[in-house]
Amino acid sequence: MQAAAELTPGAPGAAAAARRAVAGRGLLLVAPALLFVVVLFLVPFLAVARISVAGPAVPGSRTFFDLSVLAPGNLPALAADPLFRSVLGVTLRLGLVTTVVCMAVAVPFAAYVHRARGWWKTVLVAAIILPKLVNLLVLLYGVLLILGNRGFLNQGLQGLGLVDRPLPLFGNLFAVVFTEVLVVLPYPLLVLLAAFSAADARQFDAARSLGAGPVRAYLETVIRPAWPAAGGAALITAVWGFGAFVGPLVLGNPPYYTVAVEVYTRALERLEWVDAAGWALLGVLAFGAVVALPALVVRRRRS
Amino acid sequence: MSDQAVPALAVRSLARRYGAVEALRGVDLEVRAGERFCLLGPSGSGKTTLLRLVAGFEAADAGTVEIAGRRVDRLPPERRGVGVVFQDYALFPHRTVAENVGFGLRMQRMARARRVERVADMLALVRLGDLADRRPDQLSGGQRQRVALARALAPAPALLLLDEPLANLDRRLRESLRAEIVDVHRQVGVTIVLVTHDQEEALSFADRVGVLRDGRLEQVGAPVEVWQRPASRFVAGFLGEMNLLPARPEPGGRAFVDALGASLPVAGESPAGVVVACVRPEALRLERDGVGSGARAGAGVPGVVQHAAYAGGSVTYRVAMDTGLQMLVRAALPDGRPAFAAGAQVAVHSEEVACRLLPS
Numbered sequence: 069m070q071a072a073a074e075l076t077p078g079a080p081g082a083a084a085a086a087r088r089a090v091a092g093r094g095l096l097l098v099a100p101a102l103l104f105v106v107v108l109f110l111v112p113f114l115a116v117a118r119i120s121v122a123g124p125a126v127p128g129s130r131t132f133f134d135l136s137v138l139a140p141g142n143l144p145a146l147a148a149d150p151l152f153r154s155v156l157g158v159t160l161r162l163g164l165v166t167t168v169v170c171m172a173v174a175v176p177f178a179a180y181v182h183r184a185r186g187w188w189k190t191v192l193v194a195a196i197i198l199p200k201l202v203n204l205l206v207l208l209y210g211v212l213l214i215l216g217n218r219g220f221l222n223q224g225l226q227g228l229g230l231v232d233r234p235l236p237l238f239g240n241l242f243a244v245v246f247t248e249v250l251v252v253l254p255y256p257l258l259v260l261l262a263a264f265s266a267a268d269a270r271q272f273d274a275a276r277s278l279g280a281g282p283v284r285a286y287l288e289t290v291i292r293p294a295w296p297a298a299g300g301a302a303l304i305t306a307v308w309g310f311g312a313f314v315g316p317l318v319l320g321n322p323p324y325y326t327v328a329v330e331v332y333t334r335a336l337e338r339l340e341w342v343d344a345a346g347w348a349l350l351g352v353l354a355f356g357a358v359v360a361l362p363a364l365v366v367r368r369r370r371s
Numbered sequence: 372m373s374d375q376a377v378p379a380l381a382v383r384s385l386a387r388r389y390g391a392v393e394a395l396r397g398v399d400l401e402v403r404a405g406e407r408f409c410l411l412g413p414s415g416s417g418k419t420t421l422l423r424l425v426a427g428f429e430a431a432d433a434g435t436v437e438i439a440g441r442r443v444d445r446l447p448p449e450r451r452g453v454g455v456v457f458q459d460y461a462l463f464p465h466r467t468v469a470e471n472v473g474f475g476l477r478m479q480r481m482a483r484a485r486r487v488e489r490v491a492d493m494l495a496l497v498r499l500g501d502l503a504d505r506r507p508d509q510l511s512g513g514q515r516q517r518v519a520l521a522r523a524l525a526p527a528p529a530l531l532l533l534d535e536p537l538a539n540l541d542r543r544l545r546e547s548l549r550a551e552i553v554d555v556h557r558q559v560g561v562t563i564v565l566v567t568h569d570q571e572e573a574l575s576f577a578d579r580v581g582v583l584r585d586g587r588l589e590q591v592g593a594p595v596e597v598w599q600r601p602a603s604r605f606v607a608g609f610l611g612e613m614n615l616l617p618a619r620p621e622p623g624g625r626a627f628v629d630a631l632g633a634s635l636p637v638a639g640e641s642p643a644g645v646v647v648a649c650v651r652p653e654a655l656r657l658e659r660d661g662v663g664s665g666a667r668a669g670a671g672v673p674g675v676v677q678h679a680a681y682a683g684g685s686v687t688y689r690v691a692m693d694t695g696l697q698m699l700v701r702a703a704l705p706d707g708r709p710a711f712a713a714g715a716q717v718a719v720h721s722e723e724v725a726c727r728l729l730p731s
Contacts (some may be wrong), residue, residue: 270461273428274519276448277455279478279526285449288474293465 113352120345132341139342146346156354159326162241162316163309163355166248170256170305173249175298178260179291196257204251208318211247212238215319239321247315252308256301263297264290299366303359310355327351377440379404379530379562380425385434387420394420396586397434402530402564403579404439407556409565411573412583413609418566421583422532425564427451439529449478454523454561458535460515462507468494468518469503475526493521496555513544520552524559533565537572549576570610574598582606600639604729607649612687612699614655618648618728626728630696631655631721632672638725648726652687652699655724660716671718674698676711690719 123137146152181192199207214220215237222234237243267290275285313328327347334344380402387395395417402408410418423429425436427448436444443451454475462471472493476486494500497517507515516536523531533552537545549572556563567573573580574594581591582605590602601607604615618626620641627634628648635648660673674690677697686709687701698719702710711717 268459268461270457270459271463273423273426273448274455274457274461274522275463275474276428277426277451277453278475278522279449280474281447281449284478288463293463295465 116345116348119341120349122342122345124342132339133345142342142346143350146343147350152347152350155325155327155330156351158324159310159312159328159351160354160358162244162248162312162324162326163306163358165241165245166252166309166312167302167306169245169249170253170309171298171302174253174256174260174301175291178257178264179286181257181261182264182290193261196254196261199250200254204314205318207250208247208314211243211250211319215243215246238319239324241324243319244312244316244324247319248309248312251315252305255304255308256298259297259301259304260294263294263301267293299362303363306359307355310351310358377404378402378437379406379439380408380564381435381437381440382421382425383435383437385421385424385436386432387417387424387429388432393586395424395431398583398586398588400581400588400591402562405560405562406578407553407563407565407576409567409573409577409580410583411567411570411580411609413568415585416583417586418568418583419534420586422455422534422564422566425530426453426455426532452526452529454526454528454531456516456519456523456531456533456536458538460507460512460519460539462515462518462522464507467504467506468499468510471507471518472522472525474522479526489525493525496524496558497521497551512540513548516540516548517551520555524555524561528561531561531563533563535567536565538567538569545572552576574610582609584609600727601649601729604647604649604731607727607729612652612701614650614652614698615647615729616650616696617731618646618726620646620728626726628721628726630672630692630694630698631719633721635721635724635726637728639727641728642730645731646728647731648728650721650724650726652701653685653703654721655698655700656720656722657688657690657700657702657711657717658720659711660718671720673716673718676713676715676717678713679709679711681709688717690717692719 118135119133121138121140121142123134123139125132126134181189181196184192202210212219216222217234219237221237222231225231225235226233271289272285275288276282280288310326311328312326313332316324316326317329317332328351331344331348331351334340334347378401380400382398382400385395385398385400386393398417398421400421410421412418420429424431424444425438427443427446431444434444435442438451438453463474466474469490473486473490476489481489490503491500494503497520499514499517499521502510502514502518507518510518516539519536536552537548540548552563553576565573565576567576577594579592580594580597582589582597584605590597590606592600597606598610601610601613607613607615614630616628616630618628618635620626620637621634624637624641625634626637626641626646626648628650631650635650637648657676658671660671672692672694674692677689677691680687680689681704684705685701685703687699688709688711690698690700692698700719
């Protein structure tokens with residue numbers, strides 16, 4: 069290094085220029101993603117934010133809001149609305165419960181798949197991915213076939229004489245969480261599986277030779293190094309959970325309607341766009357805060 | 372301290388097959404307590420398989436493994452009391468240096484105070500005391516391997532296995548770390564089995580060397596012994612450059628080597644049947660063709676230098692003989708330049724060079 073620097077006295081300047089060139093090319097690499105985010109997320113998000121503080125529709129107008137009015141009071145009023153607060157609470161609870169259940173299922177299952185070999189492993193990975201190829205509505209009506217009053221589960225239980233009347237398996241928190249887990253589970257599973265696969269088999273051997281049994285060695289060299297990935301998996305799951313829409317709509321009932329369901333009914337059934345935009349905006353901000361909190365705590369602890 | 376009569380490691384008829392590949396074909400081996408033993412062989416010779424069977428990472432198809440007189444081949448790795456150092460270090464990345472070294476002690480449920488002390492001792496042994504709180508990714512390759520060494524030694528294993536521990540390091544670092552491992556061995560006295568494909572490493576490191584080929588031990592002996600008296604053509608060739616030349620035994624402990632046009636004295640025994648003579652490149656001498664007339668003229672065999680590989684203190688010539696054979700000739704160069712370049716017409720001289728005969 070030193071010799072190279074001596075041979076080329078202009079190196080620092082040249083190096084900086086080279087770094088700038090690389091950074092410029094780096095920008096080029098993110099351009100498609102950036103364009104995507106700006107056009108498909110940022111612009112609509114700002115539009116929603118603007119509509120949320122617009123006035124109500126002028127009678128006879130062809131729009132559902134009046135942009136000539138600026139009504140910033142809309143948002144504090146909505147934030148104080150008991151219905152909004154309760155729906156937001158339900159949504160957050162559903163998202164968190166879904167995340168906890170998903171991770172509790174995904175970590176051991178991913179470990180099992182990671183340790184499987186040959187065709188059985190292929191079958192298991194296919195089983196994780198295949199449900200994603202099925203239309204979400206088809207999947208949910210499939211769930212209804214299982215959990216409904218005349219579904220397999222209730223008929224089976226009644227046939228065995230274990231229950232007299234159908235158990236209320238849908239239209240409640242259990243059904244909604246069950247569906248959400250079913251829908252979201254592949255994501256944390258694939259993230260964890262990838263993380264486990266990155267483990268170094270030599271580290272496992274090293275742990276064994278140092279006196280660790282197979283379980284202890286696996287925890288030490290496969291599960292523990294995957295913690296950051298598990299955090300990412302939980303994040304993905306939580307984001308999906310907060311956005312839950314079709315599951316609660318099909319398998320829940322009004323007490324389990326989420327922010328997304330309420331936004332949908334306001335925007336597309338009742339045509340209250342200003343209200344719908346307010347729900348959407350405050351919902352996103354609240355989810356963002358909940359998701360950012362653990363990330364901030366982790367960063368604080370690291371530094 | 373250790374009982375010299377009981378070998379630190381005794382392997383009998385050990386065999387392991389992977390599908391159609393026989394990785395080990397019945398290996399018998401005894402490693403003496405306290406010695407530095409080296410398993411030397413090319414890749415695919417079974418040396419790493421042997422090490423993994425001894426460590427218990429894999430089960431043998433047949434044969435037994437005893438460590439310090441105790442049968443261990445049915446025991447899982449964590450109950451064999453064997454320390455292992457891997458080529459790619461295999462440190463736990465999320466743990467500090469001290470935590471890595473202390474891992475085996477925690478598995479032994481050693482009390483915290485004693486553990487801290489033992490970790491400090493081990494880090495002092497490999498001169499890394501000031502890096503105890505670093506993480507592996509903050510260390511250089513050489514430092515990582517020293518941490519791995521300290522980690523393997525911390526639980527005081529009966530046997531230390533080193534699997535190509537220096538292969539990822541550059542040459543100078545390799546030599547200094549090898550010397551350091553020898554120093555550590557002197558202080559700790561643990562029996563070491565080193566696996567390598569590098570003959571120089573094997574010869575300079577080991578008290579005894581075992582040469583593996585295709586899942587069999589071809590020869591076991593002190594470095595000088597395997598170097599000077601190779602038991603087979605393979606060992607002769609693998610341990611360093613060697614001219615293997617067809618030869619005919621003659622009465623009176625001599626053999627006629629056609630390629631050299633000379634009858635050479637034979638060191639050691641003459642095997643029955645067709646034989647080759649082993650002649651080290653440094654035993655031969657090159658002269659310009661046509662020089663050396665008179666009484667000694669018959670001793671030189673003509674050829675053309677194909678390549679002169681200069682290595683600082685010496686030069687190795689590859690000479691194409693008129694007979695079609697290739698001959699390696701090495702000349703020491705205390706100073707000065709190689710006497711011949713590619714294309715030079717030369718004569719290979721071999722006056723009274725002692726050779727060894729091996730079955731062809």
